[in-house]
Amino acid sequence: MLPDVCSAAKPTPMKKIVQQPILFFIALSLSIGTAFAQLPTNFRIIPERANPGQNIEIVYDATGTVLNNKKNVTAVVYAYRNYKWYASDLSLKGTSNVWKALYEVPTDCGIIAVKFKADTLIDNNKDQGYFTMFLDKDRAGVMAKGAYAGWGLARSPKYGMDIPGYIKFEGVNDSATYHWLNQEISFNQSAKSILVYPYALATKATFKNDAGPRLQRVLNYLKRPDASEEDLLNARRILLRILQDKTTADSVDKVMLQRFPKGGLARLNAFKAMPIGSDMDLLLQTNRKFITDFPEQSANEEFARENRISYPTIYQNIIVLGAYADKDYADLDKYIDKIPFSSLPTLYYKIVEIPFSRKEVSEKKLLPVSEKLIKRIELLRTTRPDEYAYLSPSEWVKYVNESIAKRILPVHAHLLNTAGRYKEALIYANQSKSLLGYTSATLNAELANALSHLGDKTSLKILLEKSVFENQSSPEMLAMLKDTYIKKTGNEKGYDQYLNSLKNNAGGLKMTEEIKKEMFSKPMVDFAMEDLNGKTVKLQDLKGKTVVFDFWATWCVPCKASFPGMKLAVDKYAKDPNVVFYFVDTEERSADYKAEVTKYIKDNKYNFNVLFDNKAKDAKATGEVFERICRAFNISGIPQKIIVDTNGNARFITVGFKGSATELADEISTMVDVVKTSK
The missing domain is CATH 3.40.30.10 (Glutaredoxin)
Structure with a gap:
């Protein structure tokens, strides 16, 4: 069993845990310096000892916190499911300063963390987090699968398996992290391959020069005759990064290449052999061949990420190089469904914004390309990708909207305006305006174009005046404003005074002082x-x-x-x-x-x-x-x-x-x- 392989000390025997009340296990946990049993007085769940799959009530008292007496308090719940954090929004109902909500614990969840917020204020227990672990409903005295690991890793940011952006502190000591990972692997053998690398890191950090025998037992398990490729990759990682034992790592490499000729190591070797330079035809050819020889679906995600084998980048290379070499966008149609959101802004910049700004491709030809990318973005906005599971649905939508507001949406609105599709252009421009207001001259110009053609004089006048106030206008917009003034007054007399009256004098004075x-x-x-x-x-x-x-x-x-x-x-x-x-x-x-x-x-x-x-x-x-x-x-x-x-x-x-x-x-x-x- 893996505890004999990965453990420095045996887990607390099951028999003893069963015979003792739950408080004994919590007291044992506290003995290594955690404060899990001492939950914050302003946060609790009902019932206090719950199981996965059970309905609980989350109770939050904002008294004395940054959310004291705030209205419309909401929450984000982070559920640790199968060793990954998944965020969800939670609506709260409150009386006085006490806020409550029902929450159904996922059946595969071992621990949750909660963040409370109102407007831009956030309460996460002063960067200590609000956590609660769940009991295993089938094993008395044992925490649910994932509880130990989640509790340890959530407070150990340097291991890279915490909740991004949730709590900000140096973290608990390595011996605490080691303890919780050891408990997790001991009671949940299915976790051993998933957690073996952070476990090895914690082992080395805890036992330092004495970690060798313990890590060797881990390696013996990972290198067993029937080891999976994932186990061998983990062995290689431990040898190279923790033990700096290249000789043994090379021997593992030979085994992997023999047993998995199209596996991760062969993939890495092929990736490193890909040429670099300015020969676009050669680059396009080799990127296409790599995808054919080593398709993404067979890749080990962790190994690929650690070795910077980025499939989104390869797809992007093929699309961009194909667009330049073949003067069409056939590769976009072929790979667009594989492009993750994280790569879409860059791809949009390369195949739409650059050729648009340089006038290398006609706006008529760019519009359908822009539409395909916008459609992909909109699809992902409604279906949060797994890589962003740490963002709640509302946070995810906000993140997407902010990512495309400043550059992508104004360009798309321009292309629609150029095509005479002013109603659609206005829709996208207004999406951007909801975040940027009138602070972007590029966006304001597209709004003005659409409103002018749609004959919405009232909205156009407001836009033109507010753009002047923000000092974010174009010469064309100033001409529109002057034309509007003349049509209203019958001549341009007094226009300069009118224009100056719209300007933000405080902003002008600030600019002067900064310039000086x-x-x-x-x-x-x-x-x-x-x-x-x-x-x-x-x-x-x-x-x-x-x-x-x-x-x-x-x-x-x-x-x-x-x-x-x-x-x-x-x-x-x-x-x-x-x-x-x-x-x-x-x-x-x-x-x-x-x-x-x-x-x-x-x-x-x-x-x-x-x-x-x-x-x-x-x-x-x-x-x-x-x-x-x-x-x-x-x-x-x-x-x-x-x-x-x-x-x-x-x-x-x-x-x-x-x-x-x-x-x-x-x-x-x-x-x-x-x-x-x-x-």
């Missing part, structure tokens, strides 16, 4: 670059002016996305001869980049002064000036905007683009105005 903190003074790097007309512009020619430099490239998506906001800033100072803007095209590799830049500026009707960065000697790309600037100011990446004062000193540097045209315009304008008024 970033101000510095350092001589700008000298340069001489040509503009669109071939005229050379030098830094010394700009003395006496406040200059805004915007470093960008034709291949840089956020660079070009920021241009509508930059145009607002350019237009604001169009009549000020002492403020000039230069858009410095840099880091270009193509031979005809100047023609591409000229066409892009003309097609988009940007009134920009463009400068072309120089190519350094023997360099493959332009960037001679920008590279010197990066070294001088310790910066990197584009878009980079540098504001230079009348004396040729750089005063501000801002990188990236946050997504709002009006926010960017205000940021640049504030910097310019601060520089103009500073000494």
